[in-house]
Amino acid sequence: MIFRKFSNQQKGSLLAFIGVMLITPDSLFIRLANIETWGMLFYRGAIPFIVVLIALILFYKNNLLKAIINVGYPGIFYTISFAITNVTFIISIQNTNVANTLIMVAMAPMLSAILSAIFLKEATDKSTWLAIIITFAAVTFIFYDSLKLGNILGDIFGFITAFGLAINANLARFAKKIDLVPSAVIGKLCVAIFAYFFVDSFQLAQNDIIIVPLMCIMCVAIPFVFVTIAPRFITAAEVNLFFLLEVILGPIWVWLVIKEEPSLETIIGGAVIIITIAIHSILALKKI
Numbered sequence: 171m172i173f174r175k176f177s178n179q180q181k182g183s184l185l186a187f188i189g190v191m192l193i194t195p196d197s198l199f200i201r202l203a204n205i206e207t208w209g210m211l212f213y214r215g216a217i218p219f220i221v222v223l224i225a226l227i228l229f230y231k232n233n234l235l236k237a238i239i240n241v242g243y244p245g246i247f248y249t250i251s252f253a254i255t256n257v258t259f260i261i262s263i264q265n266t267n268v269a270n271t272l273i274m275v276a277m278a279p280m281l282s283a284i285l286s287a288i289f290l291k292e293a294t295d296k297s298t299w300l301a302i303i304i305t306f307a308a309v310t311f312i313f314y315d316s317l318k319l320g321n322i323l324g325d326i327f328g329f330i331t332a333f334g335l336a337i338n339a340n341l342a343r344f345a346k347k348i349d350l351v352p353s354a355v356i357g358k359l360c361v362a363i364f365a366y367f368f369v370d371s372f373q374l375a376q377n378d379i380i381i382v383p384l385m386c387i388m389c390v391a392i393p394f395v396f397v398t399i400a401p402r403f404i405t406a407a408e409v410n411l412f413f414l415l416e417v418i419l420g421p422i423w424v425w426l427v428i429k430e431e432p433s434l435e436t437i438i439g440g441a442v443i444i445i446t447i448a449i450h451s452i453l454a455l456k457k458i
Contacts, residue, residue, distance in 0.1 A: 223355055
């Protein structure tokens with residue numbers, strides 16, 4: 171295979187790029203789908219669970235049950251956090267502008283740095299603390315705007331999503347010798363089971379028959395595998411840079427198709443956050 175001839179840098183970058191590019195239309199599909207929140211959560215839990223479970227069975231074969239048991243307590247906490255972030259992300263998207271949600275989610279690396287300093291006792295340099303202060307100031311600026319527009323609930327859930335992602339990143343770092351992919355798959359199953367009891371109807375409208383499975387497979391299941399594997403070849407700082415593509419392109423797809431425009435405050439605050447994280451990630455790479 172050509173992929174095997176690539177260097178680790180090329181493999182990781184390619185996986186991260188493809189994974190993130192597949193994620194970018196996710197917010198648009200959520201907007202286009204004519205399905206209530208719990209129905210959306212059910213399908214976004216059930217379909218990726220089935221797809222990735224099949225991949226895990228093919229990979230682990232007879233050792234899948236052992237891999238699930240081996241996740242231990244870190245895996246249990248990862249499952250819970252992963253399931254919660256799946257729920258809060260959808261609630262956020264449906265209660266504020268797409269741009270606001272994705273900008274909040276982009277805060278995950280900064281929140282992760284704070285948590286790693288507190289719980290993992292990892293040293294956080296001055297440039298990281300400066301980046302944290304700047305990004306939090308920008309988030310406060312966006313929050314103030316959303317409070318005036320009545321979108322604050324969606325922004326808060328977006329921030330909770332970022333916090334959950336930061337927890338997951340630290341759990342993965344704490345248990346780096348453990349494969350936590352099975353935990354994430356179980357998390358998807360938990361989301362589907364929980365949402366099942368609140369779904370009014372499982373019937374999909376004509377357009378949703380195409381949109382929902384396409385979204386769940388192309389924007390959730392496949393990228394999930396790619397982005398999970400990418401950090402094995404490149405650093406977290408490099409992966410974070412690729413994720414900025416979602417923050418930039420996600421709102422653009424929504425604007426092009428359904429003409430949803432972010433506020434001036436969101437554009438300004440978002441630009442500050444994106445530039446700060448980009449500079450911080452590039453500086454982190456130079457130290458490697």
